Amino acid sequence: MSEALMQNTTQQIIVGLGERSYPIDIGAGLLSRTPLFEQLPQQILLLSNTIVEPLYGDKVRAQLQHHTVVTHLIEDGEGAKSFANYEAVMDTLIRHNFNRDCAIIALGGGVVGDLAGFVAATYQRGVAFYQIPTTLLAQVDSSVGGKTAINHAGGKNLVGAFYQPRAVLIDTDCLTTLNARDYACGLAEVVKYGIIADAEFFAWLEAHQNELNQRDAAALTYAIQRSCEIKAEVVAADEREQSVRALLNLGHTFGHAIEAAHYESWKHGEAVAAGTIIAAYLMHQQDRLSSNDFTRIETLLQQLNLPVRAPQMPLERWQTFMQRDKKVQAGVVRLVLPTAIGQACLEPWSDWQALGTAIAAMSHPDAHSPLL
Amino acid sequence: MSEALMQNTTQQIIVGLGERSYPIDIGAGLLSRTPLFEQLPQQILLLSNTIVEPLYGDKVRAQLQHHTVVTHLIEDGEGAKSFANYEAVMDTLIRHNFNRDCAIIALGGGVVGDLAGFVAATYQRGVAFYQIPTTLLAQVDSSVGGKTAINHAGGKNLVGAFYQPRAVLIDTDCLTTLNARDYACGLAEVVKYGIIADAEFFAWLEAHQNELNQRDAAALTYAIQRSCEIKAEVVAADEREQSVRALLNLGHTFGHAIEAAHYESWKHGEAVAAGTIIAAYLMHQQDRLSSNDFTRIETLLQQLNLPVRAPQMPLERWQTFMQRDKKVQAGVVRLVLPTAIGQACLEPWSDWQALGTAIAAMSHPDAHSPLL
Numbered sequence: 001m002s003e004a005l006m007q008n009t010t011q012q013i014i015v016g017l018g019e020r021s022y023p024i025d026i027g028a029g030l031l032s033r034t035p036l037f038e039q040l041p042q043q044i045l046l047l048s049n050t051i052v053e054p055l056y057g058d059k060v061r062a063q064l065q066h067h068t069v070v071t072h073l074i075e076d077g078e079g080a081k082s083f084a085n086y087e088a089v090m091d092t093l094i095r096h097n098f099n100r101d102c103a104i105i106a107l108g109g110g111v112v113g114d115l116a117g118f119v120a121a122t123y124q125r126g127v128a129f130y131q132i133p134t135t136l137l138a139q140v141d142s143s144v145g146g147k148t149a150i151n152h153a154g155g156k157n158l159v160g161a162f163y164q165p166r167a168v169l170i171d172t173d174c175l176t177t178l179n180a181r182d183y184a185c186g187l188a189e190v191v192k193y194g195i196i197a198d199a200e201f202f203a204w205l206e207a208h209q210n211e212l213n214q215r216d217a218a219a220l221t222y223a224i225q226r227s228c229e230i231k232a233e234v235v236a237a238d239e240r241e242q243s244v245r246a247l248l249n250l251g252h253t254f255g256h257a258i259e260a261a262h263y264e265s266w267k268h269g270e271a272v273a274a275g276t277i278i279a280a281y282l283m284h285q286q287d288r289l290s291s292n293d294f295t296r297i298e299t300l301l302q303q304l305n306l307p308v309r310a311p312q313m314p315l316e317r318w319q320t321f322m323q324r325d326k327k328v329q330a331g332v333v334r335l336v337l338p339t340a341i342g343q344a345c346l347e348p349w350s351d352w353q354a355l356g357t358a359i360a361a362m363s364h365p366d367a368h369s370p371l372l
Numbered sequence: 373m374s375e376a377l378m379q380n381t382t383q384q385i386i387v388g389l390g391e392r393s394y395p396i397d398i399g400a401g402l403l404s405r406t407p408l409f410e411q412l413p414q415q416i417l418l419l420s421n422t423i424v425e426p427l428y429g430d431k432v433r434a435q436l437q438h439h440t441v442v443t444h445l446i447e448d449g450e451g452a453k454s455f456a457n458y459e460a461v462m463d464t465l466i467r468h469n470f471n472r473d474c475a476i477i478a479l480g481g482g483v484v485g486d487l488a489g490f491v492a493a494t495y496q497r498g499v500a501f502y503q504i505p506t507t508l509l510a511q512v513d514s515s516v517g518g519k520t521a522i523n524h525a526g527g528k529n530l531v532g533a534f535y536q537p538r539a540v541l542i543d544t545d546c547l548t549t550l551n552a553r554d555y556a557c558g559l560a561e562v563v564k565y566g567i568i569a570d571a572e573f574f575a576w577l578e579a580h581q582n583e584l585n586q587r588d589a590a591a592l593t594y595a596i597q598r599s600c601e602i603k604a605e606v607v608a609a610d611e612r613e614q615s616v617r618a619l620l621n622l623g624h625t626f627g628h629a630i631e632a633a634h635y636e637s638w639k640h641g642e643a644v645a646a647g648t649i650i651a652a653y654l655m656h657q658q659d660r661l662s663s664n665d666f667t668r669i670e671t672l673l674q675q676l677n678l679p680v681r682a683p684q685m686p687l688e689r690w691q692t693f694m695q696r697d698k699k700v701q702a703g704v705v706r707l708v709l710p711t712a713i714g715q716a717c718l719e720p721w722s723d724w725q726a727l728g729t730a731i732a733a734m735s736h737p738d739a740h741s742p743l744l
Contacts, residue, residue: 083455083459090530094527121533122494123530123531124532125529125532125533158496161497162498326472
């Protein structure tokens with residue numbers, strides 16, 4: 001399998017959502033392709049941030065010479081998903097007389113994509129939206145699912161809409177400029193797809209960890225393609241997150257607790273990796289995940305430079321954070337739990353003693369920072 | 373027909389939009405019905421304004437005693453559809469820990485409904501939305517169509533979403549407190565439905581103008597029901613306003629020009645009435661609308677206390693405002709034109725000489741205010 005798949009060509013997958021279906025093109029050098037996207041309208045807003053735009057802005061605009069392109073930049077980081085920036089982008093669109101037949105192109109990571117998508121969902125009640133995700137996390141996560149949002153002081157992503165892009169373009173060359181931590185964070189989500197849905201893909205990741213760590217374009221194209229395919233299947237079955245879509249949250253309930261307690265030192269993907277290990281260990285303890293599968297998960301995450309131990313915290317602290325999870329129903333935490341490589345389930349969980357044991361076993365006094 | 377229809381009972385119509393279909397209940401005294409709506413969740417935000425809430429707020433909350441109800445009030449008037457109020461309503465929801473399983477109820481006119489709907493469309497990517505429109509205009513216009521929005525300094529309704537309510541409750545008793553001008557404005561839209569789509573309904577309006585002017589509950593129930601039915605048919609055929617939905621804009625291209633030039637003195641419904649007369653006269657001039665039909669339209673609007681002459685403005689001024697219309701395509705104005713009572717079409721129109729003649733004939737030097 002892997003040889004044919006590893007040829008360095010452009011791959012296209014279709015996210016099947018009826019009349020809202022759209023293509024994701026993945027490959028090396030796609031930013032230089034003409035046209036960048038099919039059937040773009042005349043008026044285009046390019047939304048990016050002050051880190052990404054200097055790297056790729058000119059390249060994108062060079063493909064759009066026959067269009068009217070206005071570039072709007074936001075600052076880097078989660079704080080940019082604000083009401084103030086939302087209104088500022090609207091100001092830009094209106095100041096330049098953008099009409100309904102315009103397009104918003106997001107060039108950047110998840111923050112740029114979430115804000116741009118929410119603007120596209122709500123400018124004149126909805127205009128065309130295109131994504132060029134430039135981080136691995138955004139490529140394998142935000143490209144599929146239609147979640148757009150901004151943050152509120154009271155919590156992340158509290159204001160937003162489900163809104164699908166018209167097309168997504170993923171140029172693996174963008175990953176060459178990504179820092180090591182953010183790159184590893186993207187791989188945490190890639191491993192997640194293998195664990196919850198595809199044992200064969202997990203084995204492929206094990207076999208190609210060197211290529212992945214070297215950011216080999218062909219390996220990345222396949223890893224991104226398969227990740228998007230798995231997420232697309234799950235989302236197509238459950239667009240509004242009523243059921244199976246929750247499986248995409250493997251490691252996230254624990255991970256969100258780590259992020260909340262240590263937001264300055266832990267990144268999302270790192271917290272998800274440590275959370276995945278806790279979920280896997282809990283199942284192993286209960287004889288519902290084999291020792292061999294547990295070890296394979298732990299080993300792969302380590303080899304992809306991800307932390308596999310959580311910071312030590314009192315159980316009550318975990319409990320407080322985990323009770324805020326959106327999957328809580330009638331006060332009971334619901335966990336995504338791996339029962340084999342390639343298989344997971346969503347289960348209400350009230351045995352906090354067993355949970356405490358698993359958390360303690362998978363925590364480490366020196367893991368207050370994942371970089372140790 | 374009219375006698376059976378005029379019985380003072382509750383009428384229900386269903387707006388058919390597949391899985392997003394919803395009922396509109398219309399009748400006298402519905403605000404005292406228990407339950408107000410079927411299957412309301414526990415957490416409810418009641419959004420209203422400082423004029424309407426003192427009149428009906430207690431009545432609504434009395435039907436929701438087993439729910440957690442938070443009331444958020446905005447000021448009266450179009451200025452309340454602001455970014456600042458949008459963010460303030462979000463603050464209220466988050467401060468009270470509203471989760472995804474909550475509902476927003478709009479109690480008020482079009483401004484309250486538009487803001488509440490946009491909040492519902494975007495809080496946590498969409499929560500349940502219910503409408504209790506209290507003005508005639510909101511009852512026959514905003515109840516159907518799913519348009520939600522806020523304003524921007526650069527223009528009305530530039531930020532918003534298409535989002536359908538779960539149910540609409542119309543209590544005709546609310547109209548007893550409405551001022552005469554706003555009441556007549558609602559009737560302008562009612563007459564519009566007759567002109568564009570239903571000659572029989574138009575004749576019914578002619579026959580029942582006295583009952584309508586007296587705000588008779590049974591006559592109102594039928595007039596609102598038929599208006600909503602007609603709008604629902606049009607919207608079901610064209611939810612995203614790609615084609616026939618434009619017919620609902622009869623009188624609006626001229627009307628928006630009058631509103632833009634005289635926003636302090638002309639209300640929307642008044643401007644639509646004067647705009648409808650210009651469109652009708654243009655067709656009459658071109659021998660495409662009979663003299664009799666033109667006179668019937670003019671007479672009915674007059675008898676319902678609506679203006680039938682526009683303020684005098686230089687043709688270039690009309691042109692400037694009309695070119696901003698959203699129906700303009702490739703620089704050419706497209707007009708909704710009545711060709712008979714019960715029938716209208718959308719047509720590109722570039723003969724500004726004929727237009728100028730019709731506008732001049734239907735303008736009056738003393739019509740700078742519609743109240744003359």
